[in-house]
Amino acid sequence: MVNVVKLSVLQRSWSPILDLRLKGAPRSVAAGAACEPELAFSVAKEEGMDPIKEQWVEERGRRTVEKLKAHDFGAVYVKTKEEAEEEIWRHISDETTVGVGGSMTVRGLGVLAQLKARGNIVYDHWVPGISQEESTRIRKAQMACNLFLSSVNAVTVSGELVNIDGIGNRVNGTVFGPGKVILVAGYNKIVEDIQEGIRRAKNVVAPINARRLNIDVPCAKLGKCVDCNSPNRICRIVVIHERKPVLSDVLVILIGEELGY
Numbered sequence: 001m002v003n004v005v006k007l008s009v010l011q012r013s014w015s016p017i018l019d020l021r022l023k024g025a026p027r028s029v030a031a032g033a034a035c036e037p038e039l040a041f042s043v044a045k046e047e048g049m050d051p052i053k054e055q056w057v058e059e060r061g062r063r064t065v066e067k068l069k070a071h072d073f074g075a076v077y078v079k080t081k082e083e084a085e086e087e088i089w090r091h092i093s094d095e096t097t098v099g100v101g102g103s104m105t106v107r108g109l110g111v112l113a114q115l116k117a118r119g120n121i122v123y124d125h126w127v128p129g130i131s132q133e134e135s136t137r138i139r140k141a142q143m144a145c146n147l148f149l150s151s152v153n154a155v156t157v158s159g160e161l162v163n164i165d166g167i168g169n170r171v172n173g174t175v176f177g178p179g180k181v182i183l184v185a186g187y188n189k190i191v192e193d194i195q196e197g198i199r200r201a202k203n204v205v206a207p208i209n210a211r212r213l214n215i216d217v218p219c220a221k222l223g224k225c226v227d228c229n230s231p232n233r234i235c236r237i238v239v240i241h242e243r244k245p246v247l248s249d250v251l252v253i254l255i256g257e258e259l260g261y
């Protein structure tokens with residue numbers, strides 16, 4: 001079994017990013033705090049997808065799932081986000097502690113609100129007004145949770161995962177630590193290869209996130225990456241899962257809807 005995780009970490013100060021994210025972060029759930037309703041803006045759902053397109057999406061999704069399985073990942077294709085939620089609940093008990101990575105896809109699901117209603121402990125750092133120390137504490141707690149729930153920036157049709165991060169907790173959780181990892185992704189995140197995945201992360205995901213969080217980086221204005229050297233640079237760590245990490249139990253749920261970005 002070959003298990004390779006490539007890490008490329010640029011050594012820069014990340015505190016400006018953290019400050020900006022805390023000021024601009026959407027409302028969500030803190031460990032032990034009240035849960036917010038589902039975020040209405042987080043999902044661009046295609047109503048009444050054309051049947052031919054739907055068939056193409058499903059074929060592409062199922063082919064990708066088979067490649068992921070061949071790379072030791074757990075993987076499943078579902079048509080809707082509701083089916084994805086059903087799959088997620090199969091891995092949660094009343095005692096499960098849940099860490100949540102920075103993911104619009106996950107926040108487009110109803111799982112977080114229901115977890116709080118059940119009384120599960122949820123470690124989520126996207127809470128406005130919390131201190132930097134508290135945010136850091138939650139991010140560290142995510143590393144030792146029972147279930148880490150997050151997304152990916154891209155999934156290749158060959159069965160690899162691409163993730164780019166600024167602080168690192170989101171990618172850390174997918175590599176080692178949590179008892180189980182579930183990564184949820186809409187079909188819009190399926191790409192041909194790793195290079196396309198990285199381009200997607202830097203030219204689609206980063207500019208949108210930078211605008212959403214009001215972070216002063218060039219891509220927020222230009223809508224594309226210029227490989228900046230800004231102190232606010234949000235993409236500093238690239239993690240590519242070529243295979244499932246040896247000691248991590250990773251399930252990828254691919255959804256036949258456009259979710260997140």
Ligand code: SF4
Binds near residue numbers: 226
């Ligand atoms: S412009 Fe800077 S922050 Fe934006 S994607 Fe490129 S390197 Fe990242």
